[in-house]
Amino acid sequence: MLRALGRRTWPPVLAILIALVIWQVTVWSGWKPSYVLPGPAAVFEALGEQLATEKFWIAIATTMSRALVGFGISLALGTAIGLAVSSSRVLRAAVGSLITGLQTMPSIAWFPFAILLFGITEQAITFVVVLGAAPSIANGVISGTDDVPPQLVRTAQVLGARGASLYRHVMVPAALPAYLAGLKQGWAFAWRSLMAGELLVIIAARPSLGVQLQFFREFADTAGLISTMIVILVVGVLVDRVFSVMANRVRANRGLGVVRL
């Protein structure tokens, strides 16, 4: 058990170690003065200091609640649109390619428009986060239901499943792995859009991870800046892991191989 855990953890740990070594060597090489590019030790010290401040936790809380709201709306909207499009030929012809188009649009390009529409407000951020994440989630539903093996659909029809019961008992469970992959991708888009939003839409007197980044940049505090970046990376990766674990558990239940999504 412990050994299995060890086997799974050592590769990422090794990768992190290698990154730290490269970083430290770069600092030692004197490529940039240490106040511009501090070494790992200074950054982790800054990180420790940050974690002890109340402001940091308020910032995290703001950012996470925005992520939650934005991702939650994307989840509801993306799932509903995905189900509607996958079950209607007309909607598919009309909206299908639009959804893919939206997915290729860099979300940061929406911000000027969102700011004109909503001003410097929470809504502007949520708007762009949803535009970033919902199409991926909808696409997960659509590709999932498209890829249901036809022989399973036939089997279900012979067993008497029609219309809504076919959807409920076969299409939806069969599409679950693709749906989870869509959620994972949706989360990645939501998190990126949110960080872009927090840098562009700075709401006064409301600390957030994005505002922290701006703040450290203005004070040329690179150690603080990098430590905030590490926090952003860690949060993003942790949530992503949750989706990966869910997806792989579902796949394992069906005898499908584990994938590194």
Added chain:
Amino acid sequence: MTSSEVAIRVDSVSKSFGRAGREVAALEKVSLDVAEGELVCILGQSGCGKSTLLNLVAGLEKPTSGSIDLGGRRVGMMFQDANLFPWLTVRGNIDLALRLSGVPREARAERIDELLDIVRLPGTGSRRPHELSGGMRQRVALARSLAQDCQILLMDEPFASLDAITRDAMHDQTERIWAERGLTILFVTHNVRESARLGDRVIVMAPGPGRISHDVRNSLPRPRRMEDVAVATAAGALHDALQLRDDEAARA
């Protein structure tokens, strides 16, 4: 045809696949009447259109021409591949079939146990399809198709991947359920002796394009066994019928 009612009427049905101009004819002018309560085996080599015929009878595909009339009877089908739902356990698969047939929740658990006994898989209920062997999967599929509330049961090579002993047991069970429920069964097989063991009638199909070449009545008394001399003799006669056709084909 006897005086009893016709359950399946296949009337000069043709089926071709593919785009216009490049069609492949899978069936050509197939006509077949199956009486209610009859157990009819369909025998024929690979690719002669047996599965296609079953799909048409099940209504999963539309004939290119001709018509099929089941007189409004409900059809159950067991496919050539087990096609179990991979997200459900063995019990879950059977449960879904019962549920879609309108069996109330309270009655389902007991029925599932009963069906698992019939297919000789007690105690595997909580396993997932991918954790079973091919033969076990086929038997779960059989249990699932028996769970359906149907009057016509279509079975596509259901026992092809079973060992001889299990297969004999499945023959007995199929026969029992057929008699108990008064089912009408179309049973596709490659195995000449199996068709002689099970069928009231054996329909021999020929390929290129698929058609019926022989319609042989098999009135050996039941119960029968694979090892019976009479079954072997009947199988021998069927073999000759198949052989004869091959010789004709060779001469043509």
